[in-house]
Amino acid sequence: MDWDKLRIFHAVADAGSLTHAGDVLHLSQSAVSRQVRALEESLNATLFHRHARGLILTEQGELLFDATRAMTKRLDAAAARIRDSEEEVFGQLRVTTTIGLGTLWLAPRLPKLYEQYPDLNIELMLEERVLDLPMREADVAIRMKEPSQADLIRKRLMAVRMQLFASKEYLERNGMPASIEDIGEHRLVCQNTNAPQVGASSNLVGHLMTYDVKSTLMVNNYFGVLQAVANHLGIGVLPNYLSQDFPNLVRVLPDVQSVEVPVYLAYPEELRHSKRIAAFRDFVQEEIIAYRKQMRDQ
Known part of the structure; x- marks a missing residue:
């Protein structure tokens, strides 16, 4: 199905009027009406009952509106994730690391990160298997060796014995x-x-x-x-x-x-400008600096 026609149908169903939908879409009423008729013809179905007070969805129209509403919500969620690259730190961040480092070192320190960014939702993926970051199995990784995958930004954090x-x-x-x-x-x-x-x-x-x-x-x-x-x-x-x-x-x-076992932080090149990644990276680096200082003072 043509996405432009679906977008216009969704606006009409949401507004209940060709005129109001045209105002939202910056299209004439006739242009909106033509697109809706073309969609009905392609589906061989009537999507609206037309009467003097406006438009009412038919049973088939309700089914399609449910689908476009779900699509719109997913697009809005995706847009929110994209916006966080430029604005605030919020949304989901999937972090993968080993069971030992994640359980014993990282997790006890996360309250400090949540204090700074209460709208961040972190999913810790603790396993020894190396997840594929370019394929987006996770957003960011802390690994006990230098990552070999291409298209990754990597930073050595510390060495462990x-x-x-x-x-x-x-x-x-x-x-x-x-x-x-x-x-x-x-x-x-x-x-x-x-x-x-x-x-x-x-x-x-x-x-x-x-x-x-x-x-x-x-x-x-x-x-x-x-x-x-x-x-x-x-x-x-x-x-x-x-x-x-x-x-x-x-x-x-x-x-x-x-x-010595080197510890690296890595994330995909495409997330270079993500505020979520930057916040997590800076937090981990600050904790590493504090850890090193305390180890020197012992």
Whole structure:
């Protein structure tokens, strides 16, 4: 169907008058009438009952008006999302990152962002799978490696290392290991090396397991590892950014850690001017700066 004819039909149905619809559309009454008749002919249906007091939709007209009303609402919503590129920060923002970083670092900081932008609606998509940003599976990503997809704007945020942590109570009961050789006498809490994760973590766990570790607890994400460590189950392999937000964790064997894992923020080139993206990007960068400062002061 011709969109111009549908647009004119919608205006007529909404106004209930050819004249009023013409005023809204800046068209003559005769031009509006011709377009409506042409649409009726193309559909082989009568869309309006015409009488002296105006126009009333027929049953077929009601069906078409429901459809054009839904289309108009979706177009208005799309226009609102486009406007936010130039005006206010509002609407939906789909953020993807890993379960660990999203649950343990990003989510606890989001209240500050909502305080600044209460009309923002964030959808956190937490999974290890890399979503396709150019195909708009998400709007913005925080990834534990440099994105390889084309047409992305990317910014390195920080570097993370996997380190060993335990609770004070666990160490009081079981003692602090003096060297890496002692790790075999403790329960190791970590992600399974076959689980989706950054290679640096898997490599560190593989290395630790060569020291004849007698007891392990394997979990498929860092949130589970943290909960086990916080409940005194053993020495856990966890990202170092947790030391800021969980002061009850005690660093174990400071010389034992993974290589650096770069953390990048990325979003599609087409969203370069989006106010929602800019607000989220600036917020994350400010939190990273605060995190780095606090880590230096510790």
